[in-house]
Amino acid sequence: MISLIFPTFNEEENLKELYSQISAVIDRIKEHEFELVFVDDGSTDKTPEILRQFHEKDNRIKAIRFTRNYGSHAALAAGLIHCKGDCAINMSADLQDPPELIVKLLQKWNKPAKIIWGIRAKREGETMHKKFFAGFYYLLMNWLTDVTVPPSGADVFLIDRCVINAYKEMKEKHTSVFMVLAWLGFSQDSITYVKKMRQRGLSKWTVKKRIKLAIDSLLSFSDVFIRSMSAIGIVTAFLGFLYASIVVWTYFRGSPVQGWSSLIVVILIVGGIQMIMLGVLGEYLWRTFDESRKRPRFIIEYTII
Numbered sequence: 001m002i003s004l005i006f007p008t009f010n011e012e013e014n015l016k017e018l019y020s021q022i023s024a025v026i027d028r029i030k031e032h033e034f035e036l037v038f039v040d041d042g043s044t045d046k047t048p049e050i051l052r053q054f055h056e057k058d059n060r061i062k063a064i065r066f067t068r069n070y071g072s073h074a075a076l077a078a079g080l081i082h083c084k085g086d087c088a089i090n091m092s093a094d095l096q097d098p099p100e101l102i103v104k105l106l107q108k109w110n111k112p113a114k115i116i117w118g119i120r121a122k123r124e125g126e127t128m129h130k131k132f133f134a135g136f137y138y139l140l141m142n143w144l145t146d147v148t149v150p151p152s153g154a155d156v157f158l159i160d161r162c163v164i165n166a167y168k169e170m171k172e173k174h175t176s177v178f179m180v181l182a183w184l185g186f187s188q189d190s191i192t193y194v195k196k197m198r199q200r201g202l203s204k205w206t207v208k209k210r211i212k213l214a215i216d217s218l219l220s221f222s223d224v225f226i227r228s229m230s231a232i233g234i235v236t237a238f239l240g241f242l243y244a245s246i247v248v249w250t251y252f253r254g255s256p257v258q259g260w261s262s263l264i265v266v267i268l269i270v271g272g273i274q275m276i277m278l279g280v281l282g283e284y285l286w287r288t289f290d291e292s293r294k295r296p297r298f299i300i301e302y303t304i305i
Helices: 015-026 047-057 072-082 101-108 128-144 161-167 177-183 207-221 224-252 260-292
Strands: 002-008 034-040 061-066 087-090 115-123 154-160 188-195 300-304
Touching: 002 015, 002 072, 002 101, 015 034, 015 047, 015 101, 034 047, 034 072, 047 061, 047 300, 061 072, 072 087, 072 177, 087 101, 087 161, 101 115, 101 154, 101 188, 128 207, 154 161, 154 177, 154 188, 161 177, 177 207, 207 224, 207 260, 224 260
Parallel strands: 002 034, 002 087, 034 061, 115 188
Antiparallel strands: 061 300, 087 154, 115 154
């Protein structure tokens, strides 16, 4: 069995067309059975009703409903945890990922890769600043972490059951599913595709969510920030002692350093560095505290199976 996972949030305008396109593709694949797992991430439109209608006429349709919006990565995690397939394919529910990718991904499965990424060769309709920041994000991930991800990004993937089982052992909340899968270390392969422009509805991937994902990814897979604090502290202390030596030297030579400006500049620079360090420590402490409370990553209101 093949599990198709669709994280879904307020996609009432796209679901019927998505179901039609996906059905047209998987009905032609006779060698596999399929289940379509829609994870409703707390939608406030008619998405839940539409998914119930789909299930009533097609028992391949499964639905998981969250009590509120927990985010696309939590929805994807829920789909991976509850799917039954020998492999799972993640796709967006906004019609930007062509359904034909299912065939291409299955052709690569177990030859011998356990993870096959759908790498974006081109993004239709994306603005230049979105492309720039997306590229910058993946550059940072590859540069500052020990995880290698496709430099142009991947929204689609196929993972084998052994990868799903390994992922289910990961209990972290503030992290990226894609980064975790890459970190697991299974053999990987890729295909390329053109990501289509969204035809209906608005993107739910806000700037706030993008920033949170970047912070979560860096703090989860890189120690560069907390280690750099020691280096910055050493450099700052060295410069402070050097400046103090200069002050003492000039004082004994009869020309002490004058002026309020030089003093306040030093205070502001050192104070700014200290505040940045406290902020970094606060991010780590918050995540440690949040994980220690052992609250679930998401709450399921109901499932339709």
